[in-house]
Amino acid sequence: MEELTLLAVTAGAEVAGALVQRLQHPTPAYYLGKGKVEELADLKGEVGYDVVIFDDELSPTQQINLEQALEVKVIDRTALILDIFAKRAQTREGRLQVELAQHQYLLPRLPGQWSHLERLGGGIGTRGPGEAQLETDRRLIRQKIHRLQREIEEIRTHRALYRRRRSVQGIPVVAIIGYTNAGKSTLFNSLSNARVLVEDKLFATLDPTTRRLTLPNKQQVLISDTVGFIRKLPTTVIAAFRATLEELEEAALLIHVIDITHHNAIEQSVTVEETIAELGLAEKPRIAALNKVDLFASSEEDISDFASAMKASDTVLISAAKGWGLDRLLEQIAEKLSLH
Numbered sequence: 001m002e003e004l005t006l007l008a009v010t011a012g013a014e015v016a017g018a019l020v021q022r023l024q025h026p027t028p029a030y031y032l033g034k035g036k037v038e039e040l041a042d043l044k045g046e047v048g049y050d051v052v053i054f055d056d057e058l059s060p061t062q063q064i065n066l067e068q069a070l071e072v073k074v075i076d077r078t079a080l081i082l083d084i085f086a087k088r089a090q091t092r093e094g095r096l097q098v099e100l101a102q103h104q105y106l107l108p109r110l111p112g113q114w115s116h117l118e119r120l121g122g123g124i125g126t127r128g129p130g131e132a133q134l135e136t137d138r139r140l141i142r143q144k145i146h147r148l149q150r151e152i153e154e155i156r157t158h159r160a161l162y163r164r165r166r167s168v169q170g171i172p173v174v175a176i177i178g179y180t181n182a183g184k185s186t187l188f189n190s191l192s193n194a195r196v197l198v199e200d201k202l203f204a205t206l207d208p209t210t211r212r213l214t215l216p217n218k219q220q221v222l223i224s225d226t227v228g229f230i231r232k233l234p235t236t237v238i239a240a241f242r243a244t245l246e247e248l249e250e251a252a253l254l255i256h257v258i259d260i261t262h263h264n265a266i267e268q269s270v271t272v273e274e275t276i277a278e279l280g281l282a283e284k285p286r287i288a289a290l291n292k293v294d295l296f297a298s299s300e301e302d303i304s305d306f307a308s309a310m311k312a313s314d315t316v317l318i319s320a321a322k323g324w325g326l327d328r329l330l331e332q333i334a335e336k337l338s339l340h
């Protein structure tokens with residue numbers, strides 16, 4: 001719920017209140033139990049909310065029923081994240097990818113949207129457009145999806161050329177991955193002296209950025225900053241981020257950045273590992289970079305003592321912000337690359 005609050009604020013909402021219910025399963029009709037829906041409706045009088053956000057993906061039926069019971073807009077977690085993506089997308093490809101994901105999200109929800117309008121009924125202009133209209137709309141959305149896919153494909157072709165040049169040169173790609181807000185871009189900047197947008201916000205980065213880097217052994221690598229992962233994000237949505245996916249597929253090594261000061265650090269790293277597995281990348285060698293250690297260590301010496309005590313060769317303690325532990329990280333990268 002804390003994370004949902006952050007997401008909501010990032011999307012531009014103000015949080016008026018939160019409600020939690022412990023249920024064996026979400027109810028098919030309302031997601032919540034009947035009594036809880038009433039409680040939520042009563043809360044409207046108290047705090048005066050005008051939108052309700054659920055921390056899960058809702059079925060079209062659940063969404064419609066809730067909107068009718070509460071008489072406000074109801075948004076689910078996926079739609080909220082897509083909204084943030086839409087706000088953040090900077091490149092043309094980024095925007096196309098978000099639009100694609102939004103349309104793919106909308107398509108199965110379309111019938112509900114219309115019968116919803118029909119049921120709200122009564123009065124001119126609110127009458128349902130009927131099945132014929134529905135079919136037209138479905139077709140339009142499918143056409144739009146195809147068009148977006150084609151456009152993305154074109155950009156991809158250009159990128160493939162560039163990629164081929166890269167691979168001819170034989171420079172391995174090292175991709176920085178991790179939960180959103182873990183410090184990926186900060187690490188990327190520290191390693192490459194780049195100026196990628198760093199923000200204490202979720203999904204500050206949407207498009208992958210790549211820089212060339214020289215390791216201590218003089219080996220050249222390409223280092224890539226990528227979009228953050230988050231729990232309960234449908235893989236179909238991640239799949240819309242072709243550029244990031246391609247970058248990950250091509251990578252010789254993944255650096256998994258973990259904010260170890262976060263109280264859900266373990267859950268977050270599990271989510272990242274699960275997503276990696278779902279994307280078929282479980283076999284990629286990776287280094288875990290435990291980040292933000294400056295929040296509990298007072299100097300770089302502090303952490304090197306700790307690091308040598310651990311002896312785990314593929315785990316490195318770093319502070320991306322202070323630049324601590326980066327030499328060790330670079331050595332680890334060189335070592336891992338020489339093994340694979």
Ligand SMILES: Nc1nc2c(ncn2[C@@H]2O[C@H](COP(=O)(O)OP(=O)(O)OP(=O)(O)O)[C@@H](O)[C@H]2O)c(=O)[nH]1
Nearest residue numbers: 180181182183184185186199203204205228320321
């Ligand atoms: N104290 C401390 N803060 C850090 C460190 N690294 C990153 N941060 C902060 O963590 C926040 C997120 O950093 P980003 O680099 O934007 O994180 P990200 O993983 O790229 O996030 P997204 O692109 O949004 O997924 C920012 O406020 C950073 O200043 C660190 O080593 N120490």
Ligand SMILES: [Mg+2]
Nearest residue numbers: 184185204205
């Ligand atoms: Mg970032």
